[in-house]
Every structure is written in structure tokens, then in C-alpha cells.
Amino acid sequence: MATVINLKEIQSILQNIDVVAAMEEGFIQYSNGNTVVPPVGELLFENPKGDAHIKYGYIKNDDYYVIKIASGFYENSKIGIPSSQGLMLLFDQKTGVPKAILLDEGYLTDIRTAAAGALAAKYFAPKEISAIGIIGTGIQAKLQLQYLQKYTPCKSVWVWGRTKDNVEKFTDELGSDFDIHIAKSPSELAKHCNLIVTTTPSELALLKAEDIQKGTHITAVGSDTEHKQELESKLLQLADIVIADSIPQSKSRGEIYRAVKDGELLEDKVIELGTAIQNQKLQRTNNEQVTIVDLTGVAVQDIMITKAVYNAFIA
Structure with missing residues (x-):
């Protein structure tokens, strides 16, 4: 069964992670051709105005692949919630078994x-x-x-x-x-x-x-x-x-x-x-x-x- 990690847990964990270093390594892997990253999936909304992006892929010969759904609804402030929403799904790259659901609410x-x-x-x-x-x-x-x-x-x-x-x-x-x-x-x-x-x-x-x-x-x-x-x-x-x-x-x-x-x-x-x-x-x-x-x-x-x-x- 997939592990569910909620927003508060994610925020606590991030305090001990060098995210900038992780991004640097990721961009290097990407530009060196060591990733599989298909085109972005996209939904655009008019009433109210917003967009949702589905981004997914994997690093070759790694342990996992990831699917991310993130949205921006720019009138959310009128009802007191953040414009960014979403979650991350992590799977075993060798078997396809779901390993984790990160309920990050767009925070990641x-x-x-x-x-x-x-x-x-x-x-x-x-x-x-x-x-x-x-x-x-x-x-x-x-x-x-x-x-x-x-x-x-x-x-x-x-x-x-x-x-x-x-x-x-x-x-x-x-x-x-x-x-x-x-x-x-x-x-x-x-x-x-x-x-x-x-x-x-x-x-x-x-x-x-x-x-x-x-x-x-x-x-x-x-x-x-x-x-x-x-x-x-x-x-x-x-x-x-x-x-x-x-x-x-x-x-x-x-x-x-x-x-x-x-x-x-x-x-x-x-x-x-x-x-x-x-x-x-x-x-x-x-x-x-x-x-x-x-x-x-x-x-x-x-x-x-x-x-x-x-x-x-x-x-």
C-alpha cells in the first residue's frame, strides 16, 4: 500500500533537504539526456480562470518515476485558499507499484x-x-x-x-x-x-x-x-x-x-x-x-x- 505523506510532514522534512542542490543535479541529468520527460499535459480553465499541469517522467536507471499534478486558480484568494494546489505520485520504476502519495497541496x-x-x-x-x-x-x-x-x-x-x-x-x-x-x-x-x-x-x-x-x-x-x-x-x-x-x-x-x-x-x-x-x-x-x-x-x-x-x- 502506498505511503501517504501530508503537507505538515513534507514541510518538516524539507527543512533538512538542500533543494537547490537537488535542482542542480536534476537539470544536469536532464540536459545530459539521462531523463525521460514527455510533453506537459495541460488543462486551461476560464470560469474561474486557472490552469492545471500534469508533469511526469523519470531518471534513467533510477528507483522511481513520478507523476505530478499541480494547478493555479488565481481567484482562490477570494475564498481564502492558496492559488496553488496539487499532489505528487511516486512509483517503483521497476514494477510500477505505487510507493507514495505526497499530499503537498502544490507546496512542493x-x-x-x-x-x-x-x-x-x-x-x-x-x-x-x-x-x-x-x-x-x-x-x-x-x-x-x-x-x-x-x-x-x-x-x-x-x-x-x-x-x-x-x-x-x-x-x-x-x-x-x-x-x-x-x-x-x-x-x-x-x-x-x-x-x-x-x-x-x-x-x-x-x-x-x-x-x-x-x-x-x-x-x-x-x-x-x-x-x-x-x-x-x-x-x-x-x-x-x-x-x-x-x-x-x-x-x-x-x-x-x-x-x-x-x-x-x-x-x-x-x-x-x-x-x-x-x-x-x-x-x-x-x-x-x-x-x-x-x-x-x-x-x-x-x-x-x-x-x-x-x-x-x-x-
């Missing part, structure tokens, strides 16, 4: 995404960070900021959100740990920050090429379907380095997809994250470069974090 997706953001900053953010810009005010915005502290001591933060209430809530929750400034627009935020993370479900570009100062790194997290877009396509043309977590996925979703579709970016300019991690020449080489990492979310991240939690649970 949030954590592995934040850890990937920290990993992106580790290799592509400038050494001297003047201020961190966070576009969005939800759980992912908060986690991205918190996980970035693994790689930068910067406490100066600018935040922009769609509503005054959400921005004030963000500031109230994190203001004791950071020096938070409220931006009137994404453009104002960009003028003060050289490390920016975008975390919204926007379908209209929020950051423009003209907004970005030299040396800025951007981690784009929110655009995980073909309809979402947080970065103007010209911004990717401007960038010196453009990184995809998954080149195959970037052909159908995310900022890279939109920029290529708009004729502003050539596909051969794009480098995969796991490849760049292994080659210093493909990483940031000076503080003048503009770098963009487009995170659409890859099943190997779910595989790595699910395995890590399960192995710690049974240890």
Missing part, C-alpha cells in the same frame, strides 16, 4: 520553483546586487525572495503588485527581514534593481526592454503556458544570455516561445540551464551583461524533490 511545486530561481541567480546574477526586484506578491514571490538569500546578502527589495492590498500584505509579512520599497510600476522597479524575478500569471508584458539597466539579471517564473507573458519580446533580443530550463518546452510555452514567435529571438541563441551549469564559459562573465533565465518548470524538478522527501521520510 512552489518550493522547487523557488529553488530553481535561486539556482539561476547562483550562475547568472551579477556579483554585486544593488537591489532585488520582485514582480508579483503571491506565495512564489515570497519564496523566490527568501530562497535568494542563499546566494546574496542583499536586503534591499523593490516590489510591484497588481493591487495595493496585496503589496501591503507582502510588505507586512516580509518587512521585518527586508528593506522593502513599493514600486508604482514594473518600470520604476527595474530602474532600481539589477536582479529581478517575475512571478505573475500576466498575459501582457510587464517589463520592457527600455526599462532594463545594464548588468541586470531576470528570472522569469510566471509564464508557463503559451498565453502568459511577463517580458516584452524585445527584451530577450536585448539580452546577452538567454537560458531555458527546457529547450523542448520553450518551443511551446514561456518567454522564449513568445520572443521567437514574435521574431525577436533566434532559437540558436538559447542555452539550456543544465548545459550552462556545467560550462563556465556559458555563464555570466561580467557585470555589464543582461541575462534572462526562463523557468517554465520541468518534470525533473518534481522527480528530484519528490524522491528527496520520500527517501528522507523512510530513512
Whole structure:
């Protein structure tokens, strides 16, 4: 019978897991061709607006395979529940026997995404960070900021959100740990920050090429379907380095997809994250470069974090 691991148990276990290191290993395995990761399954909803993603796969010659179902319903806040929901299913790779059900309520997706953001900053953010810009005010915005502290001591933060209430809530929750400034627009935020993370479900570009100062790194997290877009396509043309977590996925979703579709970016300019991690020449080489990492979310991240939690649970 499959082991059921609930959210509180998962949260307790994660305190002793280096999730960023797990993500790094996962992306390397993925880019080196040591994984089987089929295309993302996707359901899009209009009333209320939301999306559900089914991501699944395995690392070759490993013990398990994983199926993840995660959703984002963006009006959930109106009824007092988080926008992210979901669960992880872990199976024996040799027999297909279900080994565990992780009732994480979308939490593991949030954590592995934040850890990937920290990993992106580790290799592509400038050494001297003047201020961190966070576009969005939800759980992912908060986690991205918190996980970035693994790689930068910067406490100066600018935040922009769609509503005054959400921005004030963000500031109230994190203001004791950071020096938070409220931006009137994404453009104002960009003028003060050289490390920016975008975390919204926007379908209209929020950051423009003209907004970005030299040396800025951007981690784009929110655009995980073909309809979402947080970065103007010209911004990717401007960038010196453009990184995809998954080149195959970037052909159908995310900022890279939109920029290529708009004729502003050539596909051969794009480098995969796991490849760049292994080659210093493909990483940031000076503080003048503009770098963009487009995170659409890859099943190997779910595989790595699910395995890590399960192995710690049974240890």
C-alpha cells in the first residue's frame, strides 16, 4: 500500500533537504539526456480562470518515476485558499507499484520553483546586487525572495503588485527581514534593481526592454503556458544570455516561445540551464551583461524533490 505523506510532514522534512542542490543535479541529468520527460499535459480553465499541469517522467536507471499534478486558480484568494494546489505520485520504476502519495497541496511545486530561481541567480546574477526586484506578491514571490538569500546578502527589495492590498500584505509579512520599497510600476522597479524575478500569471508584458539597466539579471517564473507573458519580446533580443530550463518546452510555452514567435529571438541563441551549469564559459562573465533565465518548470524538478522527501521520510 502506498505511503501517504501530508503537507505538515513534507514541510518538516524539507527543512533538512538542500533543494537547490537537488535542482542542480536534476537539470544536469536532464540536459545530459539521462531523463525521460514527455510533453506537459495541460488543462486551461476560464470560469474561474486557472490552469492545471500534469508533469511526469523519470531518471534513467533510477528507483522511481513520478507523476505530478499541480494547478493555479488565481481567484482562490477570494475564498481564502492558496492559488496553488496539487499532489505528487511516486512509483517503483521497476514494477510500477505505487510507493507514495505526497499530499503537498502544490507546496512542493512552489518550493522547487523557488529553488530553481535561486539556482539561476547562483550562475547568472551579477556579483554585486544593488537591489532585488520582485514582480508579483503571491506565495512564489515570497519564496523566490527568501530562497535568494542563499546566494546574496542583499536586503534591499523593490516590489510591484497588481493591487495595493496585496503589496501591503507582502510588505507586512516580509518587512521585518527586508528593506522593502513599493514600486508604482514594473518600470520604476527595474530602474532600481539589477536582479529581478517575475512571478505573475500576466498575459501582457510587464517589463520592457527600455526599462532594463545594464548588468541586470531576470528570472522569469510566471509564464508557463503559451498565453502568459511577463517580458516584452524585445527584451530577450536585448539580452546577452538567454537560458531555458527546457529547450523542448520553450518551443511551446514561456518567454522564449513568445520572443521567437514574435521574431525577436533566434532559437540558436538559447542555452539550456543544465548545459550552462556545467560550462563556465556559458555563464555570466561580467557585470555589464543582461541575462534572462526562463523557468517554465520541468518534470525533473518534481522527480528530484519528490524522491528527496520520500527517501528522507523512510530513512
